[in-house]
Amino acid sequence: MTFAIVFPGQGSQFAGMADAWATHPAGRTVLDAASEALHRDIVAGCRDEEALATTSFVQPALLACDVGAFRVLEAEGLDPSRIAGTAGHSLGEFAALVAAGSMLLPEALRLVVVRGEAMQRAGAQRPGTMTALLGVGTEQAAELCDEARGGDVLLVANQNSPVQVVISGSLAAIERAEALAAERKIRAVRLNVSGAFHSPLMQPALDPILRALDDIEIRAPRFPVAENVSGALVDDPAELLELVGRQIVSPVRWESCATALAAAGATTFLEAGPGDALTKMAKRVVPGMKALAVGSPEAAAAVSSAP
Numbered sequence: 001m002t003f004a005i006v007f008p009g010q011g012s013q014f015a016g017m018a019d020a021w022a023t024h025p026a027g028r029t030v031l032d033a034a035s036e037a038l039h040r041d042i043v044a045g046c047r048d049e050e051a052l053a054t055t056s057f058v059q060p061a062l063l064a065c066d067v068g069a070f071r072v073l074e075a076e077g078l079d080p081s082r083i084a085g086t087a088g089h090s091l092g093e094f095a096a097l098v099a100a101g102s103m104l105l106p107e108a109l110r111l112v113v114v115r116g117e118a119m120q121r122a123g124a125q126r127p128g129t130m131t132a133l134l135g136v137g138t139e140q141a142a143e144l145c146d147e148a149r150g151g152d153v154l155l156v157a158n159q160n161s162p163v164q165v166v167i168s169g170s171l172a173a174i175e176r177a178e179a180l181a182a183e184r185k186i187r188a189v190r191l192n193v194s195g196a197f198h199s200p201l202m203q204p205a206l207d208p209i210l211r212a213l214d215d216i217e218i219r220a221p222r223f224p225v226a227e228n229v230s231g232a233l234v235d236d237p238a239e240l241l242e243l244v245g246r247q248i249v250s251p252v253r254w255e256s257c258a259t260a261l262a263a264a265g266a267t268t269f270l271e272a273g274p275g276d277a278l279t280k281m282a283k284r285v286v287p288g289m290k291a292l293a294v295g296s297p298e299a300a301a302a303v304s305s306a307p
Contacts, residue, residue, distance in 0.1 A: 004266035007092030012275035018046040026075035027068035034064035037109040059116035066095035066273035087226035100221035118205035123195025148177035157198035231256025
């Protein structure tokens with residue numbers, strides 16, 4: 001098997017998500033580093049539903065769980081020569097950069113703390129939200145956005161699969177889009193997020209993130225990163241830096257990322273971190289692709305030793 005390591009983002013969190021990784025020395029090391037960066041116990045915080053509902057906490061917590069899962073995979077013997085590439089969905093992209101060696105964990109934690117706080121503030125300053133549309137692709141969702149937008153912000157924010165996209169925008173525009181979806185018997189599911197992520201409404205968060213990036217060195221990755229903004233494999237540090245800086249106000253081209261990883265030779269997607277959302281998406285984007293969710297040290301040990 002040749003692997004693509006993929007990392008989930010915001011929305012995959014659940015109460016107790018750090019507990020499994022805290023039982024393994026490699027995972028515990030990452031969680032302790034995150035606790036120090038955030039000045040609070042990440043493992044305990046991940047059991048707190050109120051904390052998990054805040055962007056400022058959940059982003060560094062998810063980063064820690066994602067990277068912790070990858071470090072456990074490494075500790076259990078995953079051969080890096082079997083990795084065709086990596087990618088992360090939105091927030092998960094920072095875990096992908098750490099896994100690829102492009103960003104050090106302390107740097108990523110500092111950046112994600114800034115990112116989470118800036119996005120929380122931007123969501124309060126320019127209110128908006130996100131809704132998943134099920135059973136439709138990007139083109140149909142974009143047409144619906146064009147009809148519902150009016151004078152507000154509304155766009156396709158996550159191009160997840162041929163049958164699932166997420167739209168993002170102002171509250172009024174999202175409500176109009178949901179009403180249109182109901183008329184057309186398209187299932188719409190409002191997401192539990194604190195803002196219109198990956199849309200122009202996140203513009204107030206951009207400057208703090210870019211300032212934080214000024215203090216971070218992006219290194220050449222040891223395996224390619226399928227980048228959210230471009231949807232293509234990237235191994236140039238300058239290009240990675242430029243694209244990461246645009247990520248928060250740009251759509252996530254996840255369908256293209258998954259396709260690029262498959263084209264690079266990946267035969268199995270390993271989802272490192274909480275949940276199995278990307279595992280389910282992989283099978284829709286790349287028919288026949290094997291995908292496994294690595295949600296515990298036991299699962300990591302099993303897959304790392306597989307032929």
